[in-house]
Amino acid sequence: MNRLPRPRSSRTIPAVAAAAVAALLVAGCSSSSGGKKSEDAGSGISAGKASTPRMTVAMITHAAPGDTFWDTIRKGAQAAAAKDNVKLIYSSDPTGPNQASLVQNAIDQKVDGIAVTLAKPDALKGAVAKAEEAGIPVVGFNSGVDDWKKQGLLEYFGQDETIAGEAFGRRLNQAGAKHTVCVIMEQGQVALEARCAGVKKTFSGKTDILYVNGTDMPSVKATITAKLKTDSSIDYVTTLGAPFAMTAIQSIADAGSKAKLATFDLNKDAVGAIKAGKIQWAIDQQPFLQGYLSVDSLWLYKTNGNYSGGGEAPVLTGPAFVDKSNVARIAEFAAKGTR
Known part of the structure; x- marks a missing residue:
């Protein structure tokens, strides 16, 4: 498909505007999602299927095997695909070159749009450029907030990880912390490095960086x-993902440590741990929303020429703190697998 011209403007179009257009365009229609690798979301959020021509969207992430965080992103993408009459093709690989190969595969399949994470932006640069040369619109999400515009992506949906890290550091100060260890489960992953850098910048105490092998949870626990x-x-x-927070709970107990625990990201187990007081707080970047908006934005672009952020500003989905004061409300959605 041919890309529409994108004016360069510093004015930001709120994400709610895109959502409103989507609601108007799909009102009164009904639904399911297609494609061998795509599934219905089953969340109850998708109300109907658009009557627009069927299109194919490839979602390509850097998810590591077994990382349940990405299940929530995928559910959001599937919900949007079901609503928008989109065939969703999902694939992932944690290594930059392999992820770039997946982008090339999507180009070869002549998909109508690509949603991609830029965890290792340099490795993806060439493949993204080829997609754009082929006239395939590309949006970014989750990772790459500092690189999406440089690489010519249409839109970006996610959390500014530096801002999130700085907010986390200030929260540590409020909690009276003096010494934190920030656990990074994938060295060189730009979003994770930015989180810990942000923590270190605003936290008035001492910050240690601890690298662990995120694909080997027993090793994470031992380290x-x-x-x-x-x-x-x-x-x-300080952990950077909910599954790693749950492992850190065990590590704290095994070490006989009096350290408290706080984390980035959320899942059902982490919500339960917050309620139980085992995790003090979590920063929620709303992964369901990232997946949903990424797919929905490509549909809106094809069917109505819409794009959020005016081509200049990212659409931020976080950070939002979850702690004992609001976890009961979040638990309602976590039980459905959408938070």
Whole structure:
């Protein structure tokens, strides 16, 4: 499909405007999603299927095998696909070159749009340029907030990880923390590095960076445990994903540490741990929304020439703090697998 010209403007179009257009365009229609690799969301959020011609969207992420965070993103994408009469093709690979190959596969399939994460932007640069040369609109989400405009993407949906990290650091100050260890599960992943850098910038105490192998959870547990055993001054553990927070709970217990735990990202188990007081707070970047908006935005662009952010500003889905004061409300949605 040919891309529409995109004016360069500093004015931002709110995400709610896109949602309103979507609601108007699909009112009164009914639904299911197609494609061998795509599934209905089953969340109850998608109300109907658009009567617009069927289109194909490829969603390509850097998800590592077994990381349940991406299940929530995929549910959001599937809900939008079901509503918009979109065939959704989902694929992932945590290595940059392999993810770039998946983008090339989507180009070869002549999809109508691509939604991609730029966790390793340099590795994706060439493939993204080829997609744009082929006339395929590309949107970014989740990772790459500092690179999406440089690479000519149409829109970006996600959290500014530096801002989120800085907010986390200030929250540590409010909690009276003195020494935190920030656990990074994939060295060189720009979003994760930015989170810990943000924490270190605003946290008035000491910040240690601890790299772990995120694809090997027993190793993650052992590495965090060893760190806590060797440094009893650590009073807060900062993790960058809900599954790693749950593992850190075990590490704290195994080390006999008095450290408290806070995390980025959320899932059903983390919600339960917040309610139980085992996690002090989580920053929610709303992954369901990221997946949903990425697919829906490509449909809106094809059917109505819409794009959010005016081609200049990202559409931010976070950060939002979840703690004991509001976790009961979030639990309602976490039980459905959408938060």
